[in-house]
Amino acid sequence: MQPVRISDRLSVVPQPSPDEFAAFAAAGYAALVNARPDGEENGQPGNAAERAAADGAGMAYRFIPVMGSNITTADVRAFQEAVAQAKGPTLAHCKTGLRALMLHVIGEVLDHRMAREDVDSFGSRHGFDLSGAGRWLDREAKRVPVVEGFFDQRTRSIQYVVSDPTTKRCAIVDPVLDFDERSGATGTTNADALLAYVEAHELTVDWILDTHPHADHFSAATYLKGKTGAPIAIGARVTSMQTLWQSLYNWPALATDGSQWDRLFTAGDTFQIGSIEARVLSSPGHTLASITYLIGDAAFVHDTVFMPDSGTARVDFPGGSASDLWHSIQEILGLPDETRLFTGHDYQPGGRHPRWESSVADQKRANPHLNGISEAEFVTLRESRDKTLPMPKLILHALQVNLRGGRLPEPEANGTRYLKFPLDVLVGSTW
Numbered sequence: 001m002q003p004v005r006i007s008d009r010l011s012v013v014p015q016p017s018p019d020e021f022a023a024f025a026a027a028g029y030a031a032l033v034n035a036r037p038d039g040e041e042n043g044q045p046g047n048a049a050e051r052a053a054a055d056g057a058g059m060a061y062r063f064i065p066v067m068g069s070n071i072t073t074a075d076v077r078a079f080q081e082a083v084a085q086a087k088g089p090t091l092a093h094c095k096t097g098l099r100a101l102m103l104h105v106i107g108e109v110l111d112h113r114m115a116r117e118d119v120d121s122f123g124s125r126h127g128f129d130l131s132g133a134g135r136w137l138d139r140e141a142k143r144v145p146v147v148e149g150f151f152d153q154r155t156r157s158i159q160y161v162v163s164d165p166t167t168k169r170c171a172i173v174d175p176v177l178d179f180d181e182r183s184g185a186t187g188t189t190n191a192d193a194l195l196a197y198v199e200a201h202e203l204t205v206d207w208i209l210d211t212h213p214h215a216d217h218f219s220a221a222t223y224l225k226g227k228t229g230a231p232i233a234i235g236a237r238v239t240s241m242q243t244l245w246q247s248l249y250n251w252p253a254l255a256t257d258g259s260q261w262d263r264l265f266t267a268g269d270t271f272q273i274g275s276i277e278a279r280v281l282s283s284p285g286h287t288l289a290s291i292t293y294l295i296g297d298a299a300f301v302h303d304t305v306f307m308p309d310s311g312t313a314r315v316d317f318p319g320g321s322a323s324d325l326w327h328s329i330q331e332i333l334g335l336p337d338e339t340r341l342f343t344g345h346d347y348q349p350g351g352r353h354p355r356w357e358s359s360v361a362d363q364k365r366a367n368p369h370l371n372g373i374s375e376a377e378f379v380t381l382r383e384s385r386d387k388t389l390p391m392p393k394l395i396l397h398a399l400q401v402n403l404r405g406g407r408l409p410e411p412e413a414n415g416t417r418y419l420k421f422p423l424d425v426l427v428g429s430t431w
Helices: 019-028 048-059 073-085 097-110 116-125 131-141 190-202 219-230 237-248 323-332 360-366 375-386 396-402
Strands: 010-013 031-034 060-063 090-093 145-153 157-164 169-173 176-180 185-187 204-209 234-236 263-265 270-273 276-282 291-295 298-302 338-342 357-358
Touching: 010 097, 010 338, 019 048, 031 048, 031 073, 048 060, 048 176, 060 073, 073 090, 073 145, 090 097, 090 263, 097 116, 097 131, 116 131, 116 219, 145 190, 157 190, 157 270, 157 298, 157 338, 169 270, 169 291, 176 190, 176 396, 190 219, 204 219, 204 298, 276 323, 323 360, 323 375, 338 360, 357 360
Parallel strands: 010 090, 031 060, 031 090, 169 204, 204 234, 234 263, 298 338
Antiparallel strands: 145 157, 157 169, 176 185, 270 276, 276 291, 291 298, 338 357
8 A cells, every 4th residue: 555645754544454564664654643533444453453563563653533523633733743753754544544634734724834725735736635624724713712722641631721812811721730749849830831822822811710629630720820910710619628628637727718719600600701701600510619611612621521432520529429410511511512622631542642622512422421321320320430440649639739729738837838638538439
């Protein structure tokens, strides 16, 4: 099978046989990108077989499965990263090679190395119909707000900068303050990357928003408030979580009135990001205080639903409820089908690249926790699955910080900050 050469760094090819990978390596290809989801048709080799064959041939391998109808910027950036990191030319495939080429061309236009009007002719020169890439670019150009996701590999968390292109105002959603539980070291690499993006795009930060008190990473909300002057906000039911965990931590000094934030949102509250109206949905279940921010056509759902191939969020933390989560998700699925949903974590099933954007329609169609099951079935599924999951390794660290808006403990007399651990309070946890 003869690959189609796109550039010195990239060629595309229809679905190859793993038996051909050694010949590709001998021809000088250093990496292979599989852009085809498993199970598209009977007889396709699939991710596991391709990964093994690539390893055997000495080729780097990346699994970036996409459908033409739901390519996202995260897919495009993952594809670009795979090509850039390869130690030589990359060979990319899907079923016909078209989706692989779409990922490349969309990235070229987004990065201003190709004009939108040149997409169709570029495809024709290489024997492909790229009208689908053109439609994607035209649709994305009309999207408001602009959403940029930042994936933190350590915690598998996604942080967002959400901006209004008209006014250049923005909000930061669920920022991460770095923490290494082995050394006790804290850092601001993740948060500073958000600030660098804001500066590079000449944005002004209007809001710093947390969807809930996180159990798997520290919030950088207070750090970013100090850098930008923007107010920090969270859901009003954080006070219930503060009361609950004040008892678990035996922490009488913890203020439980939410005063650590500048704004406590309740369901139905609205606010502005530049010219874009944002609305708050109450989304309890994962935690008592979880909320969703609906900003333009983009809903930041964090730990309610994940990507469709990853299901839904756990509910076994103190104050969690599978029934509440079900009803929260039904409200989200009641939004228009084209609403973009941005999740807060991605655990990369099958070793695929990180993804964080889906749509209401995608979730209805493809999420096995939601498609064709009743509330009772969902509750049973969720509760039985949660019994097998260990607690997040940072839950007892993180909540001491996040129930105070991302503030670290105050230094003690020796100038050092300390975290405090209650023992045996998370009854029934899986080791």
